[in-house]
Amino acid sequence: MLPRDARCLPACRLSIVLMGLACWVLAASGLAQESKAGAAQALSVPTPAKSLSNYFQPMPIIGSLAKDAWGAPEVLPRDPRNGLEDSTLKQWCYWDGQIIKAPDGKYHMFASRWDQARGHNGWFGSVAVHAVSDNLFGPYTDKGMCWPDNQGGKGHNVTALVMPDGRYAVVVSETRPGDVFVSKSLDGPWEHLGQLKVDANGFNPRDGGMSNVSIMVRPDGDYMIVPRSGAIWLSKDGILGPYKIQGPPIYPKIKDLPTLENLEDPVVWYSGGLYHIVVNSWSNRKAFHLTSGDGINDWTYQGIAYDPTTDFLRYTDGTVNHWNKIERPGVYIEDGHVKAFTFAPIDVEKDQERGNDTHGSKVLVVPFDGAALDRDLQSARNRQPVSAPAESTTSPVAQPAQPRREMDTTSRTLNLSEIRMRDVCILPDPASKTYYMVGSGFGSVRTYTSQDLKTWQGPKIIFTPPSDIWGDIKTTGIWAPELHAYKGKYYLFLTFNTRNKLSEQWRNWERAGRVTRGSAILVSDSPTGPFKAFLNHSTPPTDMITLDGTLWIEEGKPYMVFAHEWVQVVNGTMEAIPLKDDLSEATGEPFKLFHASAAPWSKTDEKMGNNVTDGPFLHTSKSGKLFMVWASYGTGGYTEGIAISDSGKLAGPWRHQTEPLFKDNGGHAMLFTTFEGKLMMVLHAPNEKNTQPRIFEMEDTGETLKVVKEFKGTE
Numbered sequence: 001m002l003p004r005d006a007r008c009l010p011a012c013r014l015s016i017v018l019m020g021l022a023c024w025v026l027a028a029s030g031l032a033q034e035s036k037a038g039a040a041q042a043l044s045v046p047t048p049a050k051s052l053s054n055y056f057q058p059m060p061i062i063g064s065l066a067k068d069a070w071g072a073p074e075v076l077p078r079d080p081r082n083g084l085e086d087s088t089l090k091q092w093c094y095w096d097g098q099i100i101k102a103p104d105g106k107y108h109m110f111a112s113r114w115d116q117a118r119g120h121n122g123w124f125g126s127v128a129v130h131a132v133s134d135n136l137f138g139p140y141t142d143k144g145m146c147w148p149d150n151q152g153g154k155g156h157n158v159t160a161l162v163m164p165d166g167r168y169a170v171v172v173s174e175t176r177p178g179d180v181f182v183s184k185s186l187d188g189p190w191e192h193l194g195q196l197k198v199d200a201n202g203f204n205p206r207d208g209g210m211s212n213v214s215i216m217v218r219p220d221g222d223y224m225i226v227p228r229s230g231a232i233w234l235s236k237d238g239i240l241g242p243y244k245i246q247g248p249p250i251y252p253k254i255k256d257l258p259t260l261e262n263l264e265d266p267v268v269w270y271s272g273g274l275y276h277i278v279v280n281s282w283s284n285r286k287a288f289h290l291t292s293g294d295g296i297n298d299w300t301y302q303g304i305a306y307d308p309t310t311d312f313l314r315y316t317d318g319t320v321n322h323w324n325k326i327e328r329p330g331v332y333i334e335d336g337h338v339k340a341f342t343f344a345p346i347d348v349e350k351d352q353e354r355g356n357d358t359h360g361s362k363v364l365v366v367p368f369d370g371a372a373l374d375r376d377l378q379s380a381r382n383r384q385p386v387s388a389p390a391e392s393t394t395s396p397v398a399q400p401a402q403p404r405r406e407m408d409t410t411s412r413t414l415n416l417s418e419i420r421m422r423d424v425c426i427l428p429d430p431a432s433k434t435y436y437m438v439g440s441g442f443g444s445v446r447t448y449t450s451q452d453l454k455t456w457q458g459p460k461i462i463f464t465p466p467s468d469i470w471g472d473i474k475t476t477g478i479w480a481p482e483l484h485a486y487k488g489k490y491y492l493f494l495t496f497n498t499r500n501k502l503s504e505q506w507r508n509w510e511r512a513g514r515v516t517r518g519s520a521i522l523v524s525d526s527p528t529g530p531f532k533a534f535l536n537h538s539t540p541p542t543d544m545i546t547l548d549g550t551l552w553i554e555e556g557k558p559y560m561v562f563a564h565e566w567v568q569v570v571n572g573t574m575e576a577i578p579l580k581d582d583l584s585e586a587t588g589e590p591f592k593l594f595h596a597s598a599a600p601w602s603k604t605d606e607k608m609g610n611n612v613t614d615g616p617f618l619h620t621s622k623s624g625k626l627f628m629v630w631a632s633y634g635t636g637g638y639t640e641g642i643a644i645s646d647s648g649k650l651a652g653p654w655r656h657q658t659e660p661l662f663k664d665n666g667g668h669a670m671l672f673t674t675f676e677g678k679l680m681m682v683l684h685a686p687n688e689k690n691t692q693p694r695i696f697e698m699e700d701t702g703e704t705l706k707v708v709k710e711f712k713g714t715e
Contacts, residue, residue, distance in 0.1 A: 050303075050376065051289065051302065051303025051304050051305070052278070052289040052302065052303065052304070052305045052306070052373060053303070053304050053305060053306050053307065053310065053312055055368055055369045055370070055372055055373045056306070056312045056313075056341070056366055056367070056368055056369075057366075057367035057368060057369055058314050058315055058316040058318075058367070059079070059082055059137065059313070059314070059315050059316070059364075059365075059366055059367060060137055060315075060316055060367070061079050061315050061316060061317065062079055062081040062082060062135065062137060062138060062139065063079055063080065063081035063139070064079065065077035065078060065079055065315065065317070065319055066078065066079070066080055069087065070087075070089040070347075070358045070359070070360055071347040071358065071359065071360070072324070072347040072348055072359065074321065074322040074323070074324070074347070075321045075322065075323055075345075075347045076321075077319060078315075078319075078321050079315065080139075081138055081139040082137055082138045082139070082364060082365060083097065083109075083137070083138045083139075083140060083342070083362055083363040083364045083365045084097060084109055084111055084131050084138065084139075084140040084142065084362060084363040085139075085362035085363070086116065086360070086362075089116055089358070089360050090116070091115070091116060092113040092114065092115070092116055092142070093113065093114055093115075093116045093120070093122065093123075093353075093360045093361045093362075094111050094112070094113050094344070094361060094362050094363050095111065095112045095113070095114075095123060095126065095156070095328060095344045095361055095363070096110070096111045096112045096156070096157055096158045096159065096328050096330075096344055096363065097109055097110075097111045097328065097330055097342040097343075097344060097363035097364075097365075098110050098111075098158070098159040098160045098161075098330050098342065099136070099330075099332045099340070099342060099365070100160055100161070100162060100168065100186060101136075101332075101334070102186050105134075106132055106133070106134060107132065107133045107134070107135070107136050107140070108130065108131070108132055108160075108186040109130070109131045109132070109133070109140050109342075109363065110128065110129070110130055110131075110146070110158050110159065110160040110170050111128075111129055111131060111158055111363050112126040112127065112128055112129065112155060112156045112157070112158045112172075113126060113127060113129050113142070114126040114127070115355075116355055116356070116360055117355040117356050118355050119353050119354040119355035120346065120350045120351075120353040120354075120361065121350075122355065123156060124175065125154075126154075126155065126156045126175065127145050127152065127153035127154060127155055128145065128146045128147065128153060128154075128155030128156075128158045128170065128172055129142055129143070129144060129145055129146065129153075129158075130142075130143045130144065130145075130146050130186075130187070130188070131143060136332065136339070136340060136365065137340070137365045137367070138365060140363075143187075146158075146170060146181065146188060146190050147181060147188075147189075147190045147192070150181075150190075150192055151176070154172075154175060154176060155170075155172035155175065155176060155179075156172060156173070156174045156175040156176075157172060157173050157174045157212070157328070158170060158171075158172050159171050159172075159214075159215070159330065161215070161216070161217065163182070163217070163239060164217060164221055166184075167182050167183065167184055168182065168183050168184070168185070168186055169181065169182050169193070169239055170182075170183075170190060171196075171213075171215060173196075173210045173211070173213055174210075174211070177195055177196075177210050178195050178196030178210040178213065179192065179194075179195055180192075180193045180194060180195065180196065180239055180240060181193060193239070193240065194240045195240070196210065196213070196225075196239075196240060196241055196243065197240060197241040197242040197243065198233060198241060198242060198243045198245065199241070199242040199243065199244045199245070200245055201244040201245045201246070203231070203245040203246075203247060203248060204231075204245075204248065204464055204466075205466060205467045206229070206443050206464060206465065206466070206467055207227070207229040207231035207245055207248065207249060208227070208231070208233070208243075208245055209227060209228070209229065209443070209467075209476070210227070211227055211228040211229070212227055212228030212264050212265055212266060213225050213226070213227040213228075214226045214227075214266045214267050214268045214277075215239075215268075216268050216269055216270065218234075218270065218295065219270060222234050222235060222236050223235040223238070223239055223241070223243070224268065224295060225243055225268075226266045226268045226277060227266075228263070228264050228265075228266070229249045229443065230249035230250045230251040230263065230266070230279070231245050231246070231247065231248065231249050231250070232245070232246040232247065232250065232295065232296050233245055233246065234246060234296075246296050247296070250290075250299045251263055251279070252459075253299075254290060254299050254300070254301050255300075255301065256301045257288060257290075257301045258286070258288065259281050259284060259420055260420075260441065260459065261281055261283050261284070261420035261421070261441065261691075262281050262282045262283040262284075262441070263279050263280070263281050264279070264280055264281075264282055264327075265279065265280040265282075265287075265327055265328055265329060266278070266279040266280075267279075267329045267330055267331060268295075269331050269333060269338065270295070271333065271336055271337050271338060271370060271374050272336075272337070272370075272373070272374025272375070272377055272378055273293075273374075273378065274291045274292065274293065274374075274377060275291065275292045275293070275294070275295035276289065276290070276291055277289075277290040277291075277292075277299070278290075278305040278306075278329050280305075280326075280327055280329065282325070282327065283420070283688075283690055283691060284420070284690045285307070285308050285309075285324075285325055285326070286304060286305075286306070286307045287304070287305040287306050287307075287326075287329060288301060288303075288304065288305055289301075289302040289303055289304070289305040290302065291377065302377075305329070306326065306329075308322060308323055308324065308325065308326045308345075309322065312366075313326075313364070313366065323345035323346065323347055324345075324346055324347055324348050324349060325345065325346050325349075325350070326343045326344075326345045326364075327343070327344050327345070327346075328342075328343060328344035329341055329342070329343055330342040330343075331368075331370075332365075333370070335371075337370035337371040337373075337374055338368050338370030338373070339367070339368060339370060340365050340366060340367055340368055341365075341366045341368050342363055342364065342365055342366075343363070343364045343366065344361060344362075344363055344364075345361060345362065345364055346359070346360070346361040347359050347360070347361075349688065354607065412457070412458070413455055413456070413457055414448070414455070414456050414457075414458070415454065415455060415456075415713055415714075416453065416454060416455075416456065416693065416695070416711075416712070416713030417692070417712070417713060417714075419437070419448060419456060419692060419693055420690065420691065420692050421437070421439035421441065421446070421448075421684065421691070421692065421693055422439060422668070422684040422687075422691045423439055423440065423479060423480040423481070423548075423615065423668045423684060424437060424438070424439050424668075424670075424682050424683070424684055424693040425437070425438050425439070425481060425482045425483055425670050425682075426438075426453075426670070426672050426680075426682050426693075426695075427483040427484065427485060427527065427672070428672055428673065428674065428675060429485065429527055430675070433451060433675060434449050434450070434451060435449065435450045435451070435453055436448075436449055436483055436527050436528075437449075437450070437456065437458075437682075437693065438462070438481045438482070438483045438492075439481065439693075440478050440479060440480070440481055441459075443464065443465075443477065443478065444461045444462075444463060444464040444478075445461070445462050445463040445464075445478065445481045445492065445494065446458065446459040446460065446461055446462070447459065447460050447462050447483075447527075447528065448460075453674070453680075453695065453711065453713060454713040454714070454715075455713075460528065462492075462527075462528045462529040462531070463481075463492060463494075463522065463529055463530075463531045465478060465494075465496070465533075469496070469533055469536065470496060470498065470516075470536050470537055471536045471537075473498050473500045473516055473537075474498060474499075474500075475496045475497065475498050476497050476498055476499055477496075477497040478494055478495065478496055478497070479494075479495040479497065479547060479548075480494070480495050480547065480548045480615065480668065481493065481494050482494075482549070482550055482551070482670070483527060484550075484551045485527075486551065486553075486558070486583065487581075487582075489523055489524065489525060490523070490524045490525070490526060490527045490531075491521055491522065491523055491524075491551065491583055492521070492522040492523075492524070492531050493519060493520075493521055493549045493550060493551060493560070494519070494520055494521075494522060494549075495517065495518065495519050495520075495546075495547040495548060495549065496517065496518060496519075496520055496538070497515070497517050498515055498516045498517060499515055500515055500516040501514065501515055502514045502515060502516065502543065502545075502568075504568075514545060514567060514568055515545070516538075516542065516545075517538075517545045517546065517547060517565070518537070518538020518539070518540060518542060518544065518545070518546045518547070519538055519539060519540060519546050519547055519548065519549030519560065519562045520533060520534075520535060520537070520538050520539055520549075521533075521534055521535075521539055521549070521560070521579075521583050521584075522534070523582075523583070523584075534583070534584040534585060535584075535585060539560055539577065539579070539585065539586055540560070540562060540575075540577050540586065540590055541589075541590065544564055544568070544590070545564070545565040545567055545568040546562045546563065546564055546565065546575075547562065547563050547565055547614075548562060548563045548614055548615045548616060548668075549561070549562040550562070550616055550617050550618065550670075551583070552576070552618045552650065554649065554650055557578060558578075558579040558580075558581065558583055559576045559577065559578055559579060559650060560576065560577050560579055560586070561574065561575070561576045561593070561616045561618060561628075561650070562574075562575060562576075562577070562590075562616065563575075563613040563614055563615070563616060563630075564590075564592075564613070565613070566596070566608075566610040566611060566612050566613070567610075570608075570609065570610050570611075571595045571596055571597050571610065571611050572595070572596040572610070572611055572612050572613030572614075572632075573592050573593070573594065573595050573596070573613060574592075574593040574594055574613050574616050574628070574630065574643075575590045575591060575592050575593060576590065576591060576593060576650050577589070577590040577591075591650075591651075593628075593643075593650060593652060593654055594643060594652070594654045594656075595611070596611035596612055596613045596632050597611045598654070598656055599632065599641050599643070599656040600656065600658050601632075601634045601635075601639060601641055601656075601658065601659070601660045601663070602632040602633065602634065602639075602641070603632070603633050603634050603635060605633070611632060611633075612631070612632045612633050613630060613631075613632060614630065614631040614632065614667065614668055615629075615630055615631045615667065615668035615669065615670075616628055616629075616630045617629050617630070617669060617670040617671055619671045619679075619700075619705070620648065621700050621701075621702050621703075621705075622700050622702050623702035623703065624648045625644055625645065625646055625648055625702070625703070626644070626645040626647070626648045626649065626650070627642055627643070627644055627645075627704070627705055628642065628643040628644075628645075628654075629641070629642055629661060629669045629670070629671065629681065629705070630642075630643060631667030631668050631669070631683075632667075634660060634663050635663070636663040636664055636665055637664070637665030637666075637686075637687055637688075638665050638666055638667045638668075638685075638686075638687035639660045639662065639663045639665075639667055640660060640661045640662040640663075640666065640667035640668075640669045640683055641656065641657060641660040641661060642656075642657045642660075642661055642704060642705055643655070643656050643657075644656070644657065644704065657704060661681070661705065661707060662683060662685070662696075662707070664685065664686075665685060665686045665687050665688070666683050666684060666685020666686055666687060666691075666694065667683050667684070667685070667687070668683055668684055669681050669682065669683035670682060670683075671698065678697055679697070679698045679699070679700055680695055680696065680697055680698060680711065681695070681696045681698050681705075681707070682694065682695045682696075683696075694710065695710070695711040695713075696708070696709070696710050696711060697709050697710075697711055
């Protein structure tokens with residue numbers, strides 16, 4: 001199993017990309033007045049005839065196109081001398097990549113690297129490195145670690161910029177909490193200046209998390225950061241801040257943005273009188289281009305930024321490469337326009353890059369006609385009628401923060417096939433004759449509503465956990481929400497993740513080792529909240545790594561049924577724990593139902609030797625038997641199976657149906673009954689990318705559950 005990166009860890013990959021001094025100097029002069037005008041009027045920007053992806057140019061062939069280079073056939077032949085690459089793949093995998101041009105004309109790249117033998121997950125132990133080239137496009141020569149005497153050179157999501165005072169700064173995060181290093185020379189030595197600080201400014205503190213932060217110097221000299229959440233931060237007090245959050249995340253309010261699913265790796269810059277963001281969706285592997293006149297308000301979707309399945313990565317002789325994933329976009333700006341993008345590509349799915357093989361990652365440098373992009377966007381702006389500015393000309397930057405309210409995304413009417421969400425739960429609410437579909441995203445719980453399961457309204461944010469919901473242990477992500485109606489109230493079962501290390505660390509299977517993680521219960525009088533947590537820790541014992549809790553009532557007694565995760569017990573288990581009648585806390589000790597390996601279809605991972613238990617959900621059959629649908633990994637990837645307790649009790653004994661319910665790389669199912677009395681199952685598929693809810697009509701035979709047909713929403 002992919003160690004929960006496939007379950008959307010909110011800090012699984014991080015992006016910080018910054019502008020060079022050349023852009024700052026130009027913007028601070030002639031373009032500054034244009035920026036102030038844009039801020040006062042807060043104009044939206046019309047879409048030009050072409051999208052950003054049309055401005056990429058062919059890559060020059062610096063060496064030769066090698067057919068025997070490492071990598072999948074889709075990235076061959078290619079020029080290993082482009083960018084930063086270990087052409088032998090015997091030492092390093094590279095990632096990130098930010099370029100600064102030195103006064104002597106040399107190009108300096110700051111990136112991260114790790115031992116290729118550890119596979120892609122080796123990035124958890126990456127170090128920050130410095131590389132140099134005489135040519136913008138490479139080859140770059142690795143000069144070694146930037147700060148070998150500071151935590152052994154530790155650093156990931158590495159980026160660099162020229163500060164207004166002429167010093168250079170390198171910023172790292174993800175594996176370090178926004179650490180900033182400075183030097184008077186691009187060759188170092190690098191001094192640890194401190195860590196980035198954020199002032200929530202009346203908004204959600206979770207939007208100040210150090211994940212995927214992208215930083216630049218604005219034309220007025222302020223520092224600006226866009227993190228993974230999509231909130232805008234500003235600092236008038238230097239690179240360390242404090243940065244004030246300017247409002248809720250921008251993405252949900254952007255009209256026509258194709259998806260809100262799994263957006264990450266934003267890069268922000270200023271050129272042509274506009275602020276730009278390119279943000280990547282890791283699940284559908286496309287990136288999107290956004291613009292704003294003032295960098296705070298009225299962000300506009302301008303089209304696809306890039307798509308790995310298209311031919312935008314091409315050489316001057318017409319040869320095309322298609323990398324599996326292209327992440328960590330960065331920009332190199334010269335004369336006020338983007339001249340090149342940097343990317344961190346990998347040639348196969350990340351869990352297929354296992355080390356000591358022919359697969360890896362590098363830093364690509366791709367030519368870009370930023371001058372043409374800026375010219376075309378300016379032409380589009382000139383064609384737009386300009387409304388008179390409001391009487392007040394106060395810059396949005398200076399406006400006081402408004403009190404934080406529950407964030408509501410732009411509601412849309414969507415067909416079932418248009419929704420992208422994983423670990424889905426559907427609650428039919430008889431009182432309102434409404435179906436509530438819940439899932440997690442952007443560090444919050446989202447819901448869509450429907451009266452017929454075909455068309456849905458949303459998404460709406462119904463819960464965003466405060467950073468101190470577990471006291472001194474800071475939560476870093478939430479997974480697999482389930483919504484249950486019980487005795488007149490609504491209960492949200494939710495898994496919280498942290499980076500708080502447990503004492504047992506005998507095998508480093510996760511980036512932070514074995515950490516505090518667990519299922520908890522929240523309560524509300526409404527299915528849309530507000531929800532309040534009962535406890536400041538998980539409901540099961542806190543020394544257990546638990547997830548995917550669900551509610552079960554047996555003979556009037558409530559229980560939480562949950563997965564005891566494989567990262568702690570290797571052979572994952574399903575367990576249950578009795579609850580108080582109001583579900584506020586446990587009333588006894590957990591007891592084991594079964595091991596994952598008891599199911600004949602559950603596959604033992606060849607590398608880790610583990611078996612996974614995910615997503616339990618229970619149903620009493622018409623015969624009185626107790627059925628549990630649950631997920632693990634089988635020969636076809638993520639798989640949904642069924643366990644049966646013939647006694648009808650949690651105590652079992654449990655047996656496992658040989659043939660899975662669903663074996664085509666999808667799972668984490670739950671069951672519900674429609675208002676018309678039909679039994680349905682919803683799961684997500686595929687498990688790695690473009691995942692979406694899929695609904696199936698089911699038959700309860702009394703002996704087992706059978707899939708009747710898939711409900712497409714077009715019937």
